[in-house]
Amino acid sequence: MSEDQNKRVNEHSKDEQLEQYRADNSGKKMTTNQGLRVSEDEHSLKAGVRGPTLMEDFHFREKMTHFDHERIPERVVHARGYGVHGHFQVYEPMTEYTRAKFLQDPSVKTPVFVRFSTVAGSKGSADTVRDARGFATKFYTEEGNYDLVGNNIPVFFIQDAIKFPDLVHALKPEPHNEMPQAATAHDTFWDFVANNPESAHMVMWTMSDRGIPRSYRMMEGFGVHTFRFVNEKGKARFVKFHWKPVLGVHSLVWDEAQKIAGKDPDFNRRDLWETIENGGKVEYELGVQMIDEEDEFKFDFDILDPTKLWPEELVPVKIIGKMTLNRNQDNVFAETEQVAFHPGNVVPGIDFTNDPLLQGRLFSYTDTQLIRLGGPNFHEIPINRPVCPFHNNQYDGYHRMTINKGPVAYHKNSLQNNDPSPASEEEGGYVHYQEKVEGRKIRQRSESFNDYFSQAKMFWNSMSPAEKEHIISAFCFEVGKVNSKDVQQQVVNVFSHVDAELAERVAKGIGVNPPPKDRESDETFTSPALSQENTVKTAATRQVAVLADHGFADEEVKQLLAVCKEAGVRADIISPALGTVKGENGTELEASATFLTADSVLYDAVFIPGGQRSTDSLKARKAAKDFVSEAFSHYKAIGASGEGKELLTLAAGTESGPGLVPDGNHEQFLKAVAEHRHWDRNI
Ligand code: HDE
Numbered sequence: 001m002s003e004d005q006n007k008r009v010n011e012h013s014k015d016e017q018l019e020q021y022r023a024d025n026s027g028k029k030m031t032t033n034q035g036l037r038v039s040e041d042e043h044s045l046k047a048g049v050r051g052p053t054l055m056e057d058f059h060f061r062e063k064m065t066h067f068d069h070e071r072i073p074e075r076v077v078h079a080r081g082y083g084v085h086g087h088f089q090v091y092e093p094m095t096e097y098t099r100a101k102f103l104q105d106p107s108v109k110t111p112v113f114v115r116f117s118t119v120a121g122s123k124g125s126a127d128t129v130r131d132a133r134g135f136a137t138k139f140y141t142e143e144g145n146y147d148l149v150g151n152n153i154p155v156f157f158i159q160d161a162i163k164f165p166d167l168v169h170a171l172k173p174e175p176h177n178e179m180p181q182a183a184t185a186h187d188t189f190w191d192f193v194a195n196n197p198e199s200a201h202m203v204m205w206t207m208s209d210r211g212i213p214r215s216y217r218m219m220e221g222f223g224v225h226t227f228r229f230v231n232e233k234g235k236a237r238f239v240k241f242h243w244k245p246v247l248g249v250h251s252l253v254w255d256e257a258q259k260i261a262g263k264d265p266d267f268n269r270r271d272l273w274e275t276i277e278n279g280g281k282v283e284y285e286l287g288v289q290m291i292d293e294e295d296e297f298k299f300d301f302d303i304l305d306p307t308k309l310w311p312e313e314l315v316p317v318k319i320i321g322k323m324t325l326n327r328n329q330d331n332v333f334a335e336t337e338q339v340a341f342h343p344g345n346v347v348p349g350i351d352f353t354n355d356p357l358l359q360g361r362l363f364s365y366t367d368t369q370l371i372r373l374g375g376p377n378f379h380e381i382p383i384n385r386p387v388c389p390f391h392n393n394q395y396d397g398y399h400r401m402t403i404n405k406g407p408v409a410y411h412k413n414s415l416q417n418n419d420p421s422p423a424s425e426e427e428g429g430y431v432h433y434q435e436k437v438e439g440r441k442i443r444q445r446s447e448s449f450n451d452y453f454s455q456a457k458m459f460w461n462s463m464s465p466a467e468k469e470h471i472i473s474a475f476c477f478e479v480g481k482v483n484s485k486d487v488q489q490q491v492v493n494v495f496s497h498v499d500a501e502l503a504e505r506v507a508k509g510i511g512v513n514p515p516p517k518d519r520e521s522d523e524t525f526t527s528p529a530l531s532q533e534n535t536v537k538t539a540a541t542r543q544v545a546v547l548a549d550h551g552f553a554d555e556e557v558k559q560l561l562a563v564c565k566e567a568g569v570r571a572d573i574i575s576p577a578l579g580t581v582k583g584e585n586g587t588e589l590e591a592s593a594t595f596l597t598a599d600s601v602l603y604d605a606v607f608i609p610g611g612q613r614s615t616d617s618l619k620a621r622k623a624a625k626d627f628v629s630e631a632f633s634h635y636k637a638i639g640a641s642g643e644g645k646e647l648l649t650l651a652a653g654t655e656s657g658p659g660l661v662p663d664g665n666h667e668q669f670l671k672a673v674a675e676h677r678h679w680d681r682n683i
Contacts, residue, residue, distance in 0.1 A: 009102075009142040011087040011109035013387040015327070021382040022330060032062055072337070073372050074123045077168055078134045080182075081117030082216075082269040083336035083383075084276060086325035088112050088139060088286070094320060097237060097290065098229040100349030102141040103320065111140045113383060114325060115339055116216040116272070119151075120171050121182025126261035127268035128252060129182040130211040130474065132202075135221035135243060136341045137323070140387040143428055147345040148241055149365070153210055154222035154309040157199040159449050161360015167192060167199075185481035194490035198449075200498060201307050201456040207474035208459075209251035209467060209532055214604075214676075215271045217282045217541065218250040225343075225358040226303050228351035229290065230433050238296065238303055238353065240310055242287035242317050248536030250676050254474065256634045259601045267602070273328055280541060282325040287317035301455065302448035306357040308455055312529040335383045340369040348425075351433040356445075374398055391420040456498040457521035462530040466679035472502060476509035488512050497521060539674040540568040542604040545631075547574050547624060547647070551613025554583035556641045556664060560607060563666040569673065571607070574598050576621065584611050595623035600630040605673045610642015610664070618647050625651045633683050635659065637672035657681055 030038045038059055045057035053060065075081075087109040094103040102110040117134035118127065133152040138145055157167050169175075170192035171184050180186050184206070193199050205211070213219040221243030229239045252260070260267045275282060289310050291303060301308040329335040342365035343358065352358060369378050375398030378384055393409045408416040423429035463471065479491050489512045496503035496515035503515040528534050544564060548557060557573075564571040572592035575581045580588045592598070600606065606628055608618070618624040628651035631638055640648040641664025648662055649655040655662045659678030661669040672678070 008108070009110060009140060009387050011111060014085070014111035014113070014140045017385060017387055018330075018382050021334075032059055033066070072374070075117075075372065076368065077119050078117040078136075079123045080121050080125050080127070081115045081134065081336055082272060083113055083115040083329050083332075083339060084272060084282070084325045085327040085329065086112050086114065086282070086323060088137075088321060088323045090286075090321040091319070094229075095231065097231055097239075097288075098349035099232045100141075100146070100229075100347050101143050102139055102146070102347070103349070111387065112323060112325075113138045113140075113335070113339060114323075115336055115341070116268070118182065120184060125182035126265035128212060128257040128260045128265075130184065130206065130254070130257070130478070131182065132206060132211070133213060133216070133219060135216075135219070137221075137243075138339065138341060138345075138384075141347055142388050143347040144388060144390070145345045145384075145386050146347045146350065147341045147343060148221075148223055149341045149343045149361075150221045150223045150241065150243070152213065152219040152221055153202060153205045154220075154224060154240075154242075155202050155205065155455070156224055156306045156357060157202045158196065158357065159198050159305060159307055159445060160356045161364070163196070164357075164360065164364070167196075180481075185478040187482050187484050187487055190479055190482050190491050191484070191487045194487060194494050197452045197494050197497070198307055200452050200494060201459065204456045204459045204471065204498065207471045207478065208463065209470055210249075211474070212252045212254065212257040213268070214250040214252050215247075216268050217272065217275060218245050218247050220244060220249055221284065222309075225306055225355045225361075226353045227358075228353055228433055229288070230349055230351055234433075236293055236351070236433050236435075238291040238293065240289045240315075242289070243284040243323070244287055244317070244319070246283040246285065246322075246536070247538060247541060248676075249532050250535070251532065253634050253677070254470070254477065256601045259599070263599045264602055272325075275541065276326060276328050284323045285319045286321045286323060287319045289315040289317055291315060301451065302446060304353055304355045304446075305449045306355055307449075307452070311458070311525065311527040313527055334381075338373060338378075338381050339383045340365075340373060340378050340381070342366060342369070346430070348428060348430050354435075354437070377401065393420070453497045453521040454523040457523040458525045458527060459530055460499045460502060461524065461526040462528065464531050464533045464679070467531060467533070468502075472505045472509070475502070475506040479506065480510045485512065537674045537676060539670045542569050542673050543602075544569055544571045544605045544607055544673065545574045545598065545600065545603040545627070546571050546607045546609065547618055547627065547644075548581055548589070548609055548611070549575055549614040549617040550582050551584045551617070552581065552609050552611040553614075553642050553644075554585040554587040554611075556609040556611075556644075557583065557589065558587065560609065560641075560666055560669075563670065567670050569670065572598070572603075574627070576617065576624075584613065595621065595627060600627045600636075601634070603631070603636075604676075605637040605639070605669075606631045607638070607669065608640040608644035608647050610640075610644045612643050615643040615646050619650060628652060632681070635677035635679055635681050635683070637661065637669060637675065637678065639666075639669035639672070640664065 044053045044060045046053050089109050090103045090106055115136045118131045120131050135152055136149045138147050170188045173179050173181055174188050193203055223241030226238050228236045230236045344362045377397050377400050380401040395404055395409045412418055425431045479488050482488050488510050492503050492507045492512055492515045497519055500520045507514050561571050573589050574593050575591035578591050578594055581591050582588055632652040637659045639661040645662045658681045659672045661672055
C-alpha cells in the first residue's frame with residue numbers, strides 16, 4: 001500500500017481538503033475568469049454613450065453567459081435541502097460485527113456532511129410542510145466515502161423501485177396545473193394511496209406528527225432498508241441503521257406548521273444554521289438493529305420488505321456512536337446543491353440485501369447525478385471528493401479536473417507495472433458478500449410482502465390519544481382537500497383495514513359513507529418506541545419569547561434571563577418597538593423583535609413578566625394578546641409573574657391548567673418548556 005493510502009483521516013481532513021477550493025474575494029481586485037483585471041463593471045462597451053453594445057465586450061459576454069448558466073436542475077425529489085458539516089465517532093470497536101474501519105477506533109473522528117431535506121417541494125418551498133424528511137449522511141472515511149441516505153421515517157411508500165416514478169408523479173404538483181406545491185393534500189397522491197395499499201404504513205407515519213418535525217435537530221433518521229454488516233471473518237448479519245437525536249423527537253402542530261410556512265419558510269434551516277453559528281452542537285447517536293442470517297425467517301414480516309420496520313422491542317437498537325454537526329457550510333450551491341449521495345457508496349464491512357427498493361436505488365442515484373451535475377466527473381467536485389486517494393483508469397469526460405499523467409489508461413498493462421492494480425481483500429479491496437442467489441426470471445413480488453396493514457395498525461396502537469387525534473385531523477385535512485368523492489371513499493375504505501375508528505372518524509370528517517365494517521387488522525402489538533411521548537425531554541436549546549414593554553419588573557426579567565441562560569434556553573425580548581426597553585427600576589434591555597417581526601409560532605414558549613406599565617401596554621394590544629392565545633392553542637408552555645398574569649388570563653381565558661405557570665416559578669416554567677407540548681390542555 002502506498003504511503004498516502006495509510007494516511008489517517010481525521011475530523012479536519014475534509015475541511016483541510018476544502019480549504020484549497022475556498023475563495024475569499026475580500027481585499028481582491030476584480031478580474032475576468034481568465035485573470036485579466038477588469039477596469040469597469042457597470043457599463044457595457046458601447047459605440048458612443050447612446051450607441052449599441054459591441055460584440056467585442058468580452059467582459060460583458062463572459063459575465064452574462066456565466067449568469068445564464070448559473071442554475072442546474074433541482075433534484076427530482078428532495079429538492080429543498082440544507083447541509084451541515086461535522087464528524088462521527090464510534091463508542092467502541094464494532095469488530096465483532098463489521099470490518100468497516102470507521103467503526104473500529106473510538107479515537108477517530110470521521111468527517112461527515114449531512115443534507116436534510118423535504119421530499120415533495122421545489123427548491124424554494126417552505127420547510128414546515130407535511131412530508132417525510134431526508135437525512136443523508138456522507139462519511140468521508142479512510143476507505144472511501146460511505147453514504148447513509150435515509151429518511152426520518154423508517155419505512156417507505158412502496159416495495160419495488162419500479163413504482164418510484166409513479167409514486168413521485170402522484171405526490172408532486174399535478175402536471176396539468178402544477179398545484180399544489182409541496183403538499184400531498186391533492187387528488188393524485190390519494191388516488192395513488194388508495195390504489196397502492198402497500199403505502200398504508202408509511203402514510204400513517206406522514207399523517208402523524210413525524211410529518212412536521214419541530215427541528216432537524218429533533219428528528220430521527222433511518223436507513224430504511226435492510227443492509228448487511230460483514231466482519232473480518234466474512235460472517236454477515238442483517239442490519240438496520242438509526243439516528244437518534246440527543247434532544248429527543250419533537251414536532252410542530254399542524255396549524256402552527258402552516259403559519260410558519262408563511263412567517264418563516266426557512267424555519268428548519270434557520271434553526272440549524274443559527275444553532276451552529278451560536279456555537280451550539282447538533283448531535284445524534286447512531287444505532288443498529290442486527291438480525292443473524294439464520295434468523296431471517298423468524299419474524300411475521302419479511303425483513304427485506306421496506307414497508308416494514310423491526311420493532312425495537314423485538315430487535316433492540318444497539319447504540320454504537322455519535323455524530324456531532326458543528327460547522328455550517330460556506331456556500332450552499334457548492335455544498336448542499338452539488339453534494340451527490342448514493343446508497344451504493346459503501347465501504348468494506350457494509351453490504352446490500354435483496355430489498356427490491358434498495359436494489360433499484362443502487363441504479364437511480366448515479367443516473368441522477370449524471371444529469372444534475374453534467375457528466376461523470378462529479379466525484380471531483382470538492383464536496384464529493386473522498387479524503388482518501390483515488391486512482392483508476394476512468395479518464396476524460398466533461399469538467400475533468402485531474403491531470404492524469406502517462407500513456408497508460410487500461411488494465412492489465414506492463415508499461416506501468418500493471419498499476420493501478422486491484423487490491424486484495426486484505427489490502428482493503430471491496431469484496432461483495434457471497435450470498436447464494438438462484439431463481440427464475442419473474443416480474444413478481446414475494447407473497448411474504450403481501451401484508452400491508454398489520455404494521456400500520458401496530459403504529460396506530462402505539463400512539464398516545466393526542467397523537468391519534470393528530471393523525472385523524474391530518475387525514476381529514478389532506479383527504480378533505482381531495483376533489484374526487486370517489487377517491488375520498490376509496491381512501492377511507494383502505495384505512496378501514498388498519499383501524500375501524502380511524503376510518504369512521506375520517507369518513508365523518510370528510511362527509512363520505514361509513515367504511516365497511518369488521519375488517520380492521522387484528523394486530524395487537526404495541527411498540528412504545530414509536531410514540532414521541534416516550535422521547536427525551538429537555539428545555540435545552542428551546543426558544544422563549546419574553547413579552548415586555550417599558551416598565552417591566554426588572555428583577556423578575558433579570559432572573560428569568562439568567563435561569564434560561566443556565567439551562568441553555570434562548571430568551572428573546574419581544575416588545576412593541578425595537579430598541580431599548582426600560583424596566584420600572586431603570587434596567588435597559590434590547591428588544592430582539594416586535595409583535596410585527598416576531599410571531600408566537602416561531603417560539604417554543606412564552607413568558608410574561610410583571611410590571612404594571614408593561615402589562616397594561618401589552619393588554620391594550622391585540623397583537624400581544626394574540627401572541628399569547630396562539631401559544632395557548634398550540635399547547636405551549638406559558639409562564640407569567642406578577643402583573644404579567646393578567647395578560648395570561650386575558651389571552652388564555654384561564655390562569656391555570658397544564659403547561660401554565662402563572663406564579664413566576666422559573667423552575668416549573670422550564671419543566672413545562674421541556675415537556676414540549678401540553679396535550680391535555682382544553683382547547
Ligand atoms: Fe431517494 N432519490 N429514491 N430515497 N433519496 C433521490 O437522488 C430514489 C428512497 C433519499 O440530500 C434522488 O440525488 C429511488 C428511499 C434522500 O441529496 C433520486 C427510490 C429513501 C435523497 C432518488 C428512492 C430515499 C434522495 C433525487 C426508490 C430513504 C436526497 C436526487 C427505489 C431511505 C439526498 C438525487 C440528498 C434523493 C431515487 C427511495 C432517501 C432520484 C429510485 C426509500 C434522503 O436519485
